[in-house]
Amino acid sequence: MExxxxxxxxxxxxxxxxxxxxxxxxxALAAHAQNAVPLDVPFVPTPSETVNAMLKLADxxxxxxxxxxxxxxxxxxxxxxxxxxxxxxxxxDPQRIDEARRNAKSAGVxxxxxxxxGDLFRADIHEATVVTLYLLPRVNERLKPKxxxxxxxxxxxxxxxxxxxxxxxxxxxxxxxxTIYLWVVPAKAQ
Ligand SMILES: C[S@@+](CC[C@H](N)C(=O)[O-])C[C@H]1O[C@@H](n2cnc3c(N)ncnc32)[C@H](O)[C@@H]1O
Numbered sequence: 528m529e530x531x532x533x534x535x536x537x538x539x540x541x542x543x544x545x546x547x548x549x550x551x552x553x554x555a556l557a558a559h560a561q562n563a564v565p566l567d568v569p570f571v572p573t574p575s576e577t578v579n580a581m582l583k584l585a586d587x588x589x590x591x592x593x594x595x596x597x598x599x600x601x602x603x604x605x606x607x608x609x610x611x612x613x614x615x616x617x618x619x620d621p622q623r624i625d626e627a628r629r630n631a632k633s634a635g636v637x638x639x640x641x642x643x644x645g646d647l648f649r650a651d652i653h654e655a656t657v658v659t660l661y662l663l664p665r666v667n668e669r670l671k672p673k674x675x676x677x678x679x680x681x682x683x684x685x686x687x688x689x690x691x692x693x694x695x696x697x698x699x700x701x702x703x704x705x706t707i708y709l710w711v712v713p714a715k716a717q
Pocket of ligand 1: 565566567568569570571572573595596597598599600601602603617618619620623645646647648660661662687
């Protein structure tokens with residue numbers, strides 16, 4: 528029984544690593560093929576069921592300001608704006624930003640949804656009360672110091688698929704075959 532459980536955990540770790548490998552390879556090929564901006568993570572959209580679960584896990588309210596770092600076609604930003612929140616997407620790829628702005632306009636939420644073309648590592652995120660991520664393990668790890676330094680205590684962070692190394696999540700939820708993670712930014716050390 529215990530051996531079976533260990534085997535399952537091992538298989539899950541291998542699957543997660545190979546998925547990350549596929550994401551990196553797809554991104555490198557896409558950037559090469561289009562001579563586009565180098566991406567830290569390729570565009571892979573979050574399924575709508577997972578988007579809803581992420582916003583529910585973060586308990587997004589009208590009073591929230593939601594930032595999606597690496598916002599792709601804008602689906603998380605648009606879903607947050609549909610809930611009445613103000614939402615901001617940051618993406619380094621100008622094509623994604625154009626697409627996201629068009630999508631927000633057709634969804635009728637462009638007054639509450641803003642998209643910034645830039646590097647997520649340089650974005651001004653201080654006003655966020657919720658941050659959403661669908662990146663990669665090493666990108667989450669690189670981002671962690673910025674999140675802890677720049678976000679206000681109490682800000683909720685939700686990640687699709689990948690954790691944040693030794694920063695243990697407050698909650699994890701399984702959505703189909705994927706996992707979403709929730710952290711809350713702690714009070715600053717005095
Ligand atoms: C896996 S997709 C996630 C898209 C969206 N958040 C979702 O969950 O559907 C990652 C996105 O990050 C963007 N990206 C990659 N590196 C970035 C960087 N350094 N700064 C900002 N965006 C980046 C890509 O262009 C892509 O749209």
